Amino acid sequence: MKRFIQGKEFRACTAAVLLLATPLVAAGFERTEQRAACADFNRHRNPYFGDLHVHTTYSPDAAVFAVTTTPRDAYGFAKGDPIGLPPYDASGAPLRTTQLSRPLDFAAVTDHAEFFGEMDICMNQPDLPGYAAPLCAISRADKARYSDPATPGTPGVLPTSFLGLLSNVVTPTPARPTSICGADLSDCAALAPVVWQDTLAAAEEAYDRSRACTFTSLVAYEWTAHTGGANLHRNVIFRNASVPALPITYFEASKAQNLWSALESGCKQGIPGCDVLAIPHNSNISLGVMFNPVNADGGPITAEDAAFRSAMEPLVEITQIKGSSECRPGVLTSDEQCDFESMDRTSLAGAINPAAAFAPNAFVRNALKEGLRQEELLGANPFKLGFIGSTDTHNSNPGDTDESSYGTRGGGGGGDATPELMLSPYGPAGIETNAGGLAVVWAEENSRDSIFEALRRREVYATSGTRPIVRFFGGWKYGAGLCNRKRGAGIADHRGVPMGGDLKATPPRAGAPKFFVSALMDAGTPAQLGTPLQRIQIVKGWVDADGNTQEQVFDVAGDANNGAAVDTDTCETSGPGADSLCAVWEDPGFDASQRAFYYARVLENPTCRWSQRYCNSLGVDCSDPPNVPAEYAQCCDARVNKTVQERAWTSPIWYKPQG
């Protein structure tokens, strides 16, 4: 009888949904720009794959490593065009190229906006006095060196120009370099808009505004605060083409709170149609500062601060080339799956030291827990973060996350163009980096407004570079058989909330919340099939009765011991795995009086890490230590993982006690 009633309810709600989907009614998101509605519009949302962190030659740390490709090239790459990488031959032709086997649905070029004018003067304006500035001369010399295959970089040595430029964003009281910009800074002020305009034009040209909706570009830049060596960078993503005349950079706003204020007044309040959000990344190398609950003056945050922060920063980039920031073994967790693409350092230029004192809030899971605690104190959660992944590539090649070719490609132009550099424990690229992740959004259609609203409501997830399709919903009335229902996801959506949301108010006699999670494996391509799934986990974090934060990880589908294996000598995989997994899970330890969050983590079967594939291709034989060249020593170092389990992290769903 109960089943029957459910079915009837469902048909009624389906009819309602179909009615809503007619063009006469709101599309589910607000359209703020002139464009056609998309042919693939889907009220229940489609998954779109993209990259929201991409650098081109307009970023100094790409330019000095001899990357010459522009935002136009980057968008072309995202759509399937090949791209060249340094070094170059005598005729200037690139000696390496790369291309996506599967184009992306969307991308944002996020160049470091601090040095738009400076780099243009250094590289392209010999008429200007700043061109002769020492930092410019060194930048050109470094670029020339990394352009030439005969003079590759030295492992562990960052180029002088890079360090010189970095020093401008390390000081807490930044000032533009007058040696380059002129005493009144007007040369940089005159040229920065040209670079920004070209960035906007490239985005506009790449954006498909027709019904076909084949590609979406998002206007964006990176705000590069590196105060005291802490990586506090944010990618600033705009909703549409209504954007400020110039980006707000570290020079104008040296603290995150000031950045948000400037974006609020300069974009959201200041320009009709302008809307924006900021996405922090690499809290893992932020010296633990990224998610400290303090305001711009260093004092404790207020409820207002927390709400403002959460409104401006609904997401975090949880994984990228410079490591995963989810969690770290031993830092308030015993979760063994936290040993995934961890950087063994507390800052970008810091020493490698796995035993260093890693601050808890350097890791996103701990920040989420801290957010719950702050919410209890203040009434507002400053760290209510959904997850995306991206690359942070400096090669103008968004979404180029293929593990099997990362060894020959790297992410940093000519700075990682040799095996010695890629396998170095010291960088600039090096053994600790990885091929980067992807951002996946559940959006009604592939357009700027639809994608932006999905980002804002956190209906997004991160992957470590592969393309599984993952759904995650939370609610109070999910039947145990929902996975076997024909429209399980639709029912879960209707009766609950998707990833990124807040559980609806607890109905009477509801018991514990339930979660519906389903994953389809990455289908791959004919040339490179995807890897089957091993299991789905749900990670719960909460604040207990004593005010302490807690966490627990549950396996909810699949099998940790499914027998799948990988032969690290050949990188061939064997054993079973799942093409799809699904579970309805009920929290067994639910306490209605305690704040909590839940997110799903989907693990694929193990495969070779990029470094293992690369070491194999170089013919390194670890069984014969005397014959392993010193520069390939990392291939045989037990501290370097030989395998990885590629994965997806869904944005969390939060629970808050009522009253």
Add this chain to the structure above:
Amino acid sequence: MALVLSRLTRRRWLHFVAAGGFLFLLKGVTAPVAPGAVDGERTITIDAPTLSVLHEEFRRRAGREPDATEEAGLIRHYADDEILYRHALSLEIDRSNFAVRRRLVRSMGFLSEMTEADSAEESEAAREGALYGQALQLGLDKTDPVLRRMLIDNMRLAFRYSALDLTPEDGELQRFLDEHVADFSAPARASFVHVFFSKNRRGEAIAADAAATLAKLRQHDDRRAARGLGDAFAEGGIIRHRSLASLARVFGSDFAPALQRLTPGVWSDPIASLHGLHLVRVAEFEAARPLALDEVRGQVLARWRADRGERRVRSTLEELRGTYTVRVERGDKSAMQHGDGGAQGRSEESTTQHGEGGASARIAAGAAAGAPEGPS
């Protein structure tokens, strides 16, 4: 040409690229270029030091000396910049462009702060006007290399944006769309209902289960026949308007090609996917197709205008080139190297004329005649 272009009645240029802060208040951008009177102001001289800077720039980029053709390209590019700069000055863009004015005021303000105390009494506007006047008197608009660059870039942009007011007739837009059909097409899409058999759940029995169900479906085929049959599928049993590429993500790469061979309206034999077997009833195929003008009018118009703007830049530059003479003066390398102090300049002249690519060819020929000596 089928252009609705009322040059005479249309208001003159007022293009404000808001985000960049460039204000173009240009007069006569499209006015006919004065006939090619060759006088002092119409000669562009590339002297030996300038040439060596061009060479150095090339060496920095390519790591070697330019050959004769490449050198001609460097010279042409330099000459083009100079032509655009002089054209900008002749149109007095340096007097009417907002960004230029702002820079002059800033520069002058900086200079005057160094020399005299601020007069707090003056209004901001008066002070701004005074500074601007002083800057022009000092000739800052003629000597500032950043301004030179701004004027050149603005001149190019002005030619390009001069196409923004053009609105062609549909026939012209359609012709443009036909020429760029690859950029304006919709991907193939499919809409279908499927009954799914999970290989995980059914194992060995999957083929027999699918066959039995198919028999039932074919006996009682109607819209609702699939209800209650088969297994739950994560992305649902009804797929609408999905592109073949996005189907590959869900079903695997082999599925879409098999799907495309089906006849709409009837239940198919089992089709294999990554996840198992599917009985499929296609509702509709939408073939990949070129988009109709009405679907992409905005995009096509933007591209057409951009294309037309590029042509304007090229043709106007071509026209201007015809009115200038380019003189190349070379220091005699071998003489200088021998240090006898008797460096004899050699010079080549070329009067450029109308015609696509003609000017560059002539300059190239001139440069090739005096081809640089190889390093001795």
